Amino acid sequence: MKKTSSTIRDVAAAAGVSVTTVSKFINHAQRFSPPVEARVQAAIDELGYRSNPLARSMITGETRTIGLAILDILNPHFTSIVKGANRVALQHDYTLLLVDTEESQDHEQVLIEALAQRVDGVIVSSRMPEQSVQWMLELHKPVVLFGRNHHFPIPSVGTDSYLASYMLARHLLNQGHRSIAYVGFGQSRWNNERIRGVQACLAEQGLSASVYDAQAASPQGGERACSSIMLGPNRPDAVICYNDLIALGFIKAARALGFSLPQDVSIAGFDNVPYGEYASPALTTVDLQSEKMGEIAMLKLIDALAGKNDTEYSLLEPRLVVRDSTMRRAGASASEDASAARAIPIRKGTSR
Amino acid sequence: MKKTSSTIRDVAAAAGVSVTTVSKFINHAQRFSPPVEARVQAAIDELGYRSNPLARSMITGETRTIGLAILDILNPHFTSIVKGANRVALQHDYTLLLVDTEESQDHEQVLIEALAQRVDGVIVSSRMPEQSVQWMLELHKPVVLFGRNHHFPIPSVGTDSYLASYMLARHLLNQGHRSIAYVGFGQSRWNNERIRGVQACLAEQGLSASVYDAQAASPQGGERACSSIMLGPNRPDAVICYNDLIALGFIKAARALGFSLPQDVSIAGFDNVPYGEYASPALTTVDLQSEKMGEIAMLKLIDALAGKNDTEYSLLEPRLVVRDSTMRRAGASASEDASAARAIPIRKGTSR
DNA sequence: GTGAAAGCGCTAACAC
DNA sequence: GTGTTAGCGCTTTCAC
Numbered sequence: 001m002k003k004t005s006s007t008i009r010d011v012a013a014a015a016g017v018s019v020t021t022v023s024k025f026i027n028h029a030q031r032f033s034p035p036v037e038a039r040v041q042a043a044i045d046e047l048g049y050r051s052n053p054l055a056r057s058m059i060t061g062e063t064r065t066i067g068l069a070i071l072d073i074l075n076p077h078f079t080s081i082v083k084g085a086n087r088v089a090l091q092h093d094y095t096l097l098l099v100d101t102e103e104s105q106d107h108e109q110v111l112i113e114a115l116a117q118r119v120d121g122v123i124v125s126s127r128m129p130e131q132s133v134q135w136m137l138e139l140h141k142p143v144v145l146f147g148r149n150h151h152f153p154i155p156s157v158g159t160d161s162y163l164a165s166y167m168l169a170r171h172l173l174n175q176g177h178r179s180i181a182y183v184g185f186g187q188s189r190w191n192n193e194r195i196r197g198v199q200a201c202l203a204e205q206g207l208s209a210s211v212y213d214a215q216a217a218s219p220q221g222g223e224r225a226c227s228s229i230m231l232g233p234n235r236p237d238a239v240i241c242y243n244d245l246i247a248l249g250f251i252k253a254a255r256a257l258g259f260s261l262p263q264d265v266s267i268a269g270f271d272n273v274p275y276g277e278y279a280s281p282a283l284t285t286v287d288l289q290s291e292k293m294g295e296i297a298m299l300k301l302i303d304a305l306a307g308k309n310d311t312e313y314s315l316l317e318p319r320l321v322v323r324d325s326t327m328r329r330a331g332a333s334a335s336e337d338a339s340a341a342r343a344i345p346i347r348k349g350t351s352r
Numbered sequence: 353m354k355k356t357s358s359t360i361r362d363v364a365a366a367a368g369v370s371v372t373t374v375s376k377f378i379n380h381a382q383r384f385s386p387p388v389e390a391r392v393q394a395a396i397d398e399l400g401y402r403s404n405p406l407a408r409s410m411i412t413g414e415t416r417t418i419g420l421a422i423l424d425i426l427n428p429h430f431t432s433i434v435k436g437a438n439r440v441a442l443q444h445d446y447t448l449l450l451v452d453t454e455e456s457q458d459h460e461q462v463l464i465e466a467l468a469q470r471v472d473g474v475i476v477s478s479r480m481p482e483q484s485v486q487w488m489l490e491l492h493k494p495v496v497l498f499g500r501n502h503h504f505p506i507p508s509v510g511t512d513s514y515l516a517s518y519m520l521a522r523h524l525l526n527q528g529h530r531s532i533a534y535v536g537f538g539q540s541r542w543n544n545e546r547i548r549g550v551q552a553c554l555a556e557q558g559l560s561a562s563v564y565d566a567q568a569a570s571p572q573g574g575e576r577a578c579s580s581i582m583l584g585p586n587r588p589d590a591v592i593c594y595n596d597l598i599a600l601g602f603i604k605a606a607r608a609l610g611f612s613l614p615q616d617v618s619i620a621g622f623d624n625v626p627y628g629e630y631a632s633p634a635l636t637t638v639d640l641q642s643e644k645m646g647e648i649a650m651l652k653l654i655d656a657l658a659g660k661n662d663t664e665y666s667l668l669e670p671r672l673v674v675r676d677s678t679m680r681r682a683g684a685s686a687s688e689d690a691s692a693a694r695a696i697p698i699r700k701g702t703s704r
Numbered sequence: 705g706t707g708a709a710a711g712c713g714c715t716a717a718c719a720c
Numbered sequence: 721g722t723g724t725t726a727g728c729g730c731t732t733t734c735a736c
């Protein structure tokens with residue numbers, strides 16, 4: 001084990017050829033006569049030579065590396081995104097570099113700018129308001145965003161949150177729930193869409209949801225939000241949480257308060273994180289196709305890197321996953337649910 | 353938005369100074385006369401100049417970046433490690449670059465070698481056998497490992513798996529279980545230690561665990577392993593799983609097979625992932641201090657980068673977390689648990 | 705205080 | 721096929 005690693009010049013000298021020959025050889029850019037190739041290869045093995053990617057990147061201008069900034073690595077929704085993005089990156093011979101901005105939200109921009117300098121392009125999940133991401137355009141690098149941006153022409157991917165929450169609300173209505181609460185997460189981009197979806201659906205029945213806010217998009221946030229909602233004057237019979245993590249925390253806290261779930265209250269979330277399935281009661285949720293979001297974002301970025309710049313915003317379809325945390329409300333007629341599918345289309349005033 | 357980003361030379365020209373002055377200014381390596389500093393700053397703002405970290409790294413030889421290779425980003429155990437490592441990195445002004453090797457296990461070495469070239473040092477969680485990590489020494493970079501390596505002097509961190517599984521086995525014995533199965537994950541480094549811990553504890557009672565293997569360290573692995581164990585001729589009354597994910601899957605599958613948990617069988621895992629708490633029944637597990645492992649690994653690496661090279665292996669203490677998935681076996685006397693600490697050593701030849 | 709010049713390790717014209 | 725040369729954008733002696 002040598003102290004300092006050898007350079008291309010060392011190899012060239014050892015093999016008795018020029019650096020160009022070595023460079024071309026290691027990049028498979030050209031074939032050489034068998035004796036030369038043999039000598040070069042021998043020298044490389046001998047010296048344990050490894051090409052320095054930094055030096056290479058400086059000239060070629062590309063790092064074969066893509067940056068991904070996520071909001072919270074502890075949230076399985078984001079790890080699924082990473083999984084999808086990573087798989088595609090690997091397939092295209094890119095390395096994914098991940099940054100978790102949760103620990104330093106104030107420095108989100110700084111962190112991402114620093115990341116952008118070391119990679120060919122970045123995929124960003126951000127909490128910043130849509131109108132204040134101008135700086136991303138000044139990165140001089142391709143950027144893909146999670147969530148549509150109406151102010152700037154940045155390619156993006158997202159799942160239809162409005163539709164997702166509309167579906168969830170409809171499901172709860174169909175089950176006979178009438179007093180529905182929404183526990184949101186105000187810092188998120190998606191929160192407003194989800195509120196709108198719920199309210200639009202309830203409005204069709206002349207109803208309205210009570211809107212609360214969890215201070216964190218985590219189980220702890222849900223736990224903390226629970227008591228004031230469940231023990232307050234307007235106890236809901238169903239609760240839609242901003243995400244599965246909040247829902248899981250809410251469930252735990254509600255049980256600790258003595259409620260039976262789902263008999264006393266139905267709970268649902270968004271994301272379809274893997275662990276909702278193992279919770280008790282198993283969590284009803286909306287699958288937002290996290291992994292696919294990651295895949296598509298990466299595909300878009302790789303396309304942008306290749307010069308293509310056609311697609312702007314890809315909208316994925318949400319899928320309702322009904323489990324045990326939502327149940328037919330006692331007193332609701334059995335026919336109501338069955339007729340729902342037919343009933344919806346003829347209703348009037350469905351609009352976003 | 354300019355097409356190409358400006359260089360230090362552009363700034364120097366615009367400010368009417370030399371590149372040296374600009375370089376020193378941006379690195380805060382030296383103060384200059386107020387008018388010069390003002391002009392340089394103005395030029396930087398004007399041109400939107402950002403120093404190219406690649407070019408900088410080429411000269412300084414450091415990237416202020418640390419690589420972390422984990423086995424599976426979908427496993428909350430690893431994301432907790434990342435969380436801890438990331439926090440420490442940020443505090444020390446380092447950026448963490450993450451690589452998930454799960455998607456391409458065959459290329460683990462290649463991936464890590466590539467990563468190592470772009471960072472100042474790497475923290476590695478590996479599935480490779482201890483004796484075949486010689487190549488890590490030839491990276492010419494500081495390396496920190498998860499799990500002790502007896503063959504090479506590489507700094508490492510780990511939680512005492514032997515003790516952890518011994519504790520779990522003891523807990524189950526105390527609850528009156530006598531037929532205990534271990535569902536392992538043969539590909540893991542830690543698996544043998546865990547088997548040994550369980551067997552050593554049981555051996556003290558003249559017992560022995562049946563050892564099985566889940567093919568994957570995931571809920572799916574646990575689900576698949578369940579039926580042959582629970583419906584086979586030697587149905588255990590308690591099952592220790594290699595990790596919480598396998599345990600969660602096992603629980604789900606066992607219920608699907610019609611078993612009542614924990615009445616029919618107690619289940620326990622390792623890691624104390626956040627979602628075990630929300631499962632039904634809530635999962636008994638051993639907290640391996642994942643986040644702290646990440647913190648310590650990063651601390652060790654930063655120390656190594658600073659030239660310190662004192663500590664070799666840090667062993668963290670496991671902590672048993674008893675929840676509802678393990679319960680007193682019907683028929684076990686109530687006094688047994690309380691007196692267990694004293695009673696066990698003197699028992700002789702208890703066998704199934 | 706400020707600047708000129710020499711590279712870091714590599715690739716990319718362009719010769720021969 | 722193989723080699724020469726000129727940099728990529730930056731830091732760093734070492735002069736002035």
